[in-house]
Amino acid sequence: MSVPRPAVTARPDPSPPATASTFRIDVWRDLGDRRIACRIDAGQGVTALLGPSGVGKTTILNMVAGLLRPDGGHIHVGDVPLFDAARGINVAPEHRRLGYIFQDARLFPHLRVRGNLLYGVRRSPDAAEALEEMARFLGIAGLLDRWPSTLSMGEAQRVAIGRALLTHPSCLLMDEPLASIDRARRTDILQLVERLRDEVGVPILYVTHDLAEAERLSAHIVQMDFE
């Protein structure tokens, strides 16, 4: 292909080298005459995907989640190959075990908060207890019987995080979770992401256009830019 890739630079990880990379991603997709591409090789903790609006960060996340098929490359999370053009691997999104937190929360409007949280949970005797525990952790225990339309954006985002975590994902994909939230509430969600990083220990691929946000959360920043 003659289309050049956008420049991708990765800062060195100041923390001790991780045992294995959580995200090994090298994908591209052509949109008209433009190529959206990204290379990530990162360990535990939060990996920030930083870049201006419209550069294709969400497209990359959609490819990692399996909602969009890359034109080429490969995606490994942990040791699991989720997509590999050369080997003909393309795991369906429902089998990727990734928790995707969308910018607009994307709660199901016809289900109450409880129904949303339980959507990806297998029925088991422990499900109710796991739900209660998650609700306490996220501070949404009082919202379980509410409809999504009655939630503030910050509350909806917490529910979305809980909904994803309850499926026991191997990592979280977060697409600018602060973008639709008013400034006063942003710190709450930022602190929550830090708790996910430090207490839950789940690896996070975190998309943002805000350098300060990326630096606060992440030891590893991957920059995406236009050509």
Next chain:
Amino acid sequence: MLDLPPDYWPIIALSIKVSAVAVGAMLPIAFALAWILARWRFPGRMLLDALVYLPLVVPPVVTGWLLLLLFGANGPIGRWLADWFGITLLFRWTGAALAAGIMAMPLMVRAIRLSIEAVDRRLEGAARTLGAGPLRVFLTISLPLSLPGVLAGVILGFARSIGEFGATITFVSDIPGETRTLPIAIYAALQAPGAEAVVTRLAIASILLSLTALLLSEVLARRMAAGVRSYRA
């Protein structure tokens, strides 16, 4: 209530039965067509689109005549149904239901299709990332979210079926107690002298039935519009 002679109530009952069966039997087909037209991209989609809406614009007599050709005693489908299942539609109330169902189909497909197109497909993607396969996504996300349109389509189709006349009388004729639905009874009464009072009552009955159905459909459409919710900022 309408002060109808007792022998006219069975006509209303027959009309409701024919329309209910017509809509019930047509619903899965209408939903499948609506889904295909809303979601699939394939060569010939425009042609299918046109065919689905054809009963809306073709003279109903022509639709009835085509049904005669296909489902009559010597028609390809009619003979097959008779040979294999012993089913005859010609001159039967079931034939009236078939005619009413065909005539109601375009309205049903239209209402259902609009509501399928209004389903936010990003929600389906979100469900996939939570571990739901395509069938579960359809049953738990797409179908419930398009339900208001399905209900509106059912009610519109029912109202259309209640009023169905041309294709029905061409296909199954006017047989009292079997195929004489409300509009056909009104037409028959008009042919006899001195039946103005009966015509008036039957006409009022049919207007009331259809109006009720349309009002219900309007209420559902409004609820559907209100159902497009957003988070409070």
